[in-house]
Amino acid sequence: MNPTTPSLPPQYDPKTAEARWQTLWETHKAFAADPQRNPDAPSYCIVIPPPNVTGSLHMGHAFNSALIDTLVRYHRMQGKNTLCLPGTDHASIAVQTILDRQLRQEGKTKADLGREAFLERAWQWKEQSGGTIVGQLRRLGMSVDWSRERFTLDAGLSKAVLEAFVRLYDQGLIYRGQYLVNWCPASQSAVSDLEVEPRDVEGHLWHFRYPLSDGSGYLEVATTRPETMLGDTAVAVNPQDDRYRHLVGKTLTLPLMGRDIPIIADDLVDPAFGTGCVKVTPAHDPNDFAMGNRHGLPFINILNKDGTLNDNGGEFAGLDRFVARKQVVARLETLGVLVKTEAYRHTVPYSDRGKVPVEPLISTQWFVKIDPLAEKALQSLDEDNSPQVVPDRWRKVYRDWLVNLRDWCISRQLWWGHQIPAWYAVSETEGEIGDHTPFVVARSEAEAWEQAKAQFGEGVQLERDPDVLDTWFSSGLWPFSTLGWPDRTPDLERYYPTTTLVTGFDIIFFWVARMTLMAGYFTDTMPFEDVYIHGLVRDENNKKMSKSANNGIDPLLLIEKYGTDALRYTLIREVAGAGQDIRLEYDREADESGSVEASRNFANKLWNASRFVMMNLEGQTPAQWGFDLDPQAEDLELCDRWILSRFHHVLDQTCQHIEAYGLGEAAKGLYEFIWGDFCDWYIELAKARLYSESDSRRTVQQILAHGLEGILQMLHPFMPHITEEVWHTLTQSDDQTYLALQSYPQRDDRWRDPELEQDFELVIGTIRVLRNLRAEAGVKPAVKVTALVQSDSDRERQILQRGTAYIQALGKADTLTLVQSATEAPRKSLAGVVGTVQVLLPLEGVVDLEALLGKLAKDLAKIEKEIKALQGRLNNPGFVSKAPQEIIDGAKAALAEAETQAQILRDRLTLLS
Structure with a gap:
């Protein structure tokens, strides 16, 4: 070798190499995008789904990032003007939960600090601890333009959020009103559907009798939340149910509360479920809310925002909701109206951040009218197949989601986030802001004062709405706000709409729908050409990884041990098809x-x-x-x-x-x-x-x-x-x-040359069989053998003739004979096949036949013993009746494999004896 020849070290050290290249790529801005570069080249853009600023890297991030970066690097190398834009989400509830916990440890609350000091502390936390996830994403070697890194609370994105809110409000698409929302008593805020985690729990179904007011009988209802009966304003039956049709219009006396409530008829009631009678609590159940509106029922809220019962709870006022549940059941049992209690497994919605069951709660909130926005997204999907959903099976689900969306509650009772740009006209005597307090919506406080003075006079006092916007409002603008919208920036002109969104199916209908709704309205274009939906990373037992199941695998540990490339390649290689889950082997x-x-x-x-x-x-x-x-x-x-x-x-x-x-x-x-x-x-x-x-x-x-x-x-x-x-x-x-x-x-x-490739596979297969025969016979590596290759096909023999030198070199055969028939082959030979070609290895004079026969006999005895044990298990009625089916199937498969191996060994012994 030339002394100046560049060479690689004997061993690859992924930790050193990966750190070096990640530093060099970033230091030299290798992946910085330039909208003016190569004006004739097509663009390729991915804005990565922004992880929560509170997060740390998990296997889902690693999988999603590996897929994104593979696509980005490929298209960049294809000559496209490529931008991969990183960023993080401010995660309102998550950050506030962290800060509230810190304050509790100090014996304080956020009210003790005040809003300004609390937000100052939140920004300090973000600067000190909020970059963890970004640093970890860098470890994955993502080829992003870090100079364009965005944060949903940065100045540019805050401007976009403000503009979007004001435009939607001015067009009559944002309103303030009462509606049933998901309420988290732990964080004391409304939460979006995405922030709700359905959990299957073991609970109870309680049956109660509600007496008819005229004393002529009773109706039996069942509920999993007996405390909500305190807010009942009706009992509903199906209008076609002959059992109860004659009772519609009569009244019942609500136990414990003593008020009369009507019996109503509604098609929503399933006559086959339970007794066919359902209690109606319009202020605490989505279906009941709809019935309450249809039938003009009263809406009685029995809960405070911290999950305790308010004055509408009567004698139970002040009790925690779960304490009240027990006491309500006990009192109803005392009154003799408790019919029975059944064990009941059902799904309960939990707050993802507060980790407590959410409560449907009537609340005055800000909402976006969804139908006008969904119309544009549906039109793009139906007429232009935009965006194209991969795999296609998710297209219908995405469409159904758009059709079934209801108005979006966008206000959150938090301080960390985008404060709602609404100012209320209040007076010294009015006190707290009420449901009907007049307000103005503006881009700035100065603009709000101008509007307020024009509407309410010079003496008006303004107080800004304390709530912030749902995090998904700002991330719904992500594909275009990160590129400079509402300004017409070079980035927006060049890279929008983006090319591909890579996301898991578990959030597509919450986040993807938000983005298509917002983009359709504000840009008149869908925000990406393709939506590539991937599955989830599952553990070695094919179960979804989660913190609650304690079966997650820390990708950083795997990176430390095996290297980033090894982890990335594994995650991608395990994908069986678009949208499919992957299974990651792990010995814990x-x-x-x-x-x-x-x-x-x-x-x-x-x-x-x-x-x-x-x-x-x-x-x-x-x-x-x-x-x-x-x-x-x-x-x-x-x-x-x-x-x-x-x-x-x-x-x-x-x-x-x-x-x-x-x-x-x-x-x-x-x-x-x-x-x-x-x-x-x-x-x-x-x-x-x-x-x-x-x-x-x-x-x-x-x-x-x-x-x-x-x-x-x-x-x-x-x-x-x-x-x-x-x-x-x-x-x-x-x-x-x-x-x-x-x-x-x-x-x-x-x-x-596809034909050549196919022909050469025959040569490779012949070498492989010859090597296997040598190994089976125990031929030492240095020993050259004589081999025969038989095929009755002229074409196959011609192919093998062309590859004879290769077969001899890699099969270590000093003589290779091609024959049409193997009738004259030596008797004591091992044989193997590749397709219709037979490879024969004469053994006399090459190996110790007696020793080989002894080894084969020993192997056969061992397998026959294994067969006997497996047959014994499968013939044992106790095993077959008690063992799980997968264990029985495994034993049958092992028996079949052992019997095949035994027959091969018998054939070998017969041939060589």
């Missing part, structure tokens, strides 16, 4: 992941193959070697044509898969080509020519140099760090020239 006792370890082994395989190639390039780069080979050149060997055909075949497949969002298939195809075709076969076949002085040595060197560089380019979007490291050494580039910014290989169909 050993703290090891077999699947990630396999990807690390793949990285090491590439590293070692690259070292070998570079040691044989005489210090020259691929560019210096050039590639002046002609597909028709006669001096190209069979394996040369084969590997070049395979390269362009895999390149074509990889591009097709990525462009169709089949990233898992692309990753698997690259793995098989790099590990198998290039490393295991072509390099091995090329060694003899590399070590010779033949004229074909330069051809091999050109193919190895060209092939390795192409492999690094193809693999780079999936494993960016190791490919960048190897490429720099291979091309001898400086630290400001990056593989990430090179062109993706170009497909060249001149090299494609």
Whole structure:
């Protein structure tokens, strides 16, 4: 080797390499976007889903980020003007929960600080602790433009939120009114549907008798929330239910409260459910709310905002809702109206942040009228299939979601967030702001004063609404607010609409719908061309990872142990198809992941193959070697044509898969080509020519140099760090020239020869069978053998004749005989097949036959013992009747496999005896 030849260290150190390239990429702004660059090139833009500023990296982030970065790097290398924009969400409830906890530890409340001091503390927390998730995302090697990093409370995005609110209000699409909202007593705020987590819980179903007011009988109702009966204003039955039709219009006396409530008829009631009678509490149940509006019922709220009962709770006022539940049941039992109590498993909505059951609660809030916004999104979907949803099965679900949306409650009773730009006209005598207090909506306090004076006179006093906007209001603007909207910025002109949204199916209908609604209204365009929906990361038992199940895997631990590239590649390779969940192997006792370890082994395989190639390039780069080979050149060997055909075949497949969002298939195809075709076969076949002085040595060197560089380019979007490291050494580039910014290989169909690829598979298969036979017979590696290859097909024998030198070299056979019939083959031979070709390995004089027969007999005895044990288990009625079906099926499969192995061994013994 030339002493100046660049070389790689003997072992790849992912930790060092990954840290170096992440620093260099960011320091030199390798991924900074320029809207003016390459004006004729198409743009490619992804604004990453903003993680909560309170968050830390979990496997869902790692999976989503790996998919995004693979797409971004691929399209950048395809020559597109690419922007990947990062950012974080201010996470109103999460941040406030953290700060409230800190204040409680200090014996204080936010009221003690006041709003201004509380917000100052919140910003301090954000600066000190809020960057954790961003730092961790950097560890994933994402090729984002960090100079454009956004935060949903930064000045630009705050301007966009303010503008959006005022425009919607001016157009009559935002209103203030009473509605039933999800109320979290822990955070004492309304929460969105997305912030509600349905949990299956073991509860009870209580049955009560409500007596008719005239004393003629009673109706039986059932409920899981007996305390809400204190706010009942009716009992409903189905109008077609003959059992109760004659009672409609009569009244019942509500137990405990003593007031008369009507019996109403409503189609919402299912006659087959329970007794067919349902209690109606319009202020505390969504269905009851709808019935209350239809029938003009009173709305009686029995709850305070902290989850205790108010004065409408009568004798139970002041009690916590769950304490009141027990006491209500006890009193009803005392009164003799409790019929029965049943164990009942049902779904209860919990506040994701407060970790307590939410309460449907009548509250005065700010709302967005959804129907006018949904109309535009539906029109784009139905007429233009925009955005295109991948996989397509989610399109209908997304459409149904748009159709069934109800008005969106956008106000939150918090201080951290975008304060609602509404000012109330109050007087000294009015006290608190009421439901009907007049107000103005404005872009600034100065503008609010001008409006208020014009409407209410010079003596008006203004008080700003203390609430903030739902976090999803600002993140609904994310695809265009991050690019400069409402201003017409160069970024907005160049990169909007964005190209692809990558997201999990678990939030598409909450967040994606918000973005399409807002974008359709404000930009008249859907915010992205494609929505690529992926599944969830599941554990080794195929269960969804979650904190509550304590089965999550910290991606940072896996990165420390195996490297970022290994984790990224594993997550992508495990994707069976678009939208499908992936399963990540993990041994919790050993703290090891077999699947990630396999990807690390793949990285090491590439590293070692690259070292070998570079040691044989005489210090020259691929560019210096050039590639002046002609597909028709006669001096190209069979394996040369084969590997070049395979390269362009895999390149074509990889591009097709990525462009169709089949990233898992692309990753698997690259793995098989790099590990198998290039490393295991072509390099091995090329060694003899590399070590010779033949004229074909330069051809091999050109193919190895060209092939390795192409492999690094193809693999780079999936494993960016190791490919960048190897490429720099291979091309001898400086630290400001990056593989990430090179062109993706170009497909060249001149090299494609599908028939040759198929033929060469027969050669490879024959070598593989011959190697297996040698291993089975215990032939030592240094011993050359004589082999026979039999096929009655002239074409197959011609293919094998062309590959004879390869079969002999890699199968270590000094003699290889091709025959049409194997009738004259030596009797004491081992045989194997590949397709319709039989490979025979004569053993006399090659191995100790007696020792081999002894080994085979010993192996057979062991398997027969295993068969007997399995048969015993399956013939045992106790086992079959008690064992889980999967255990029984496993035993049957093991028995079938053992019986097959036993028969193979018997055949071998017969043949060799």
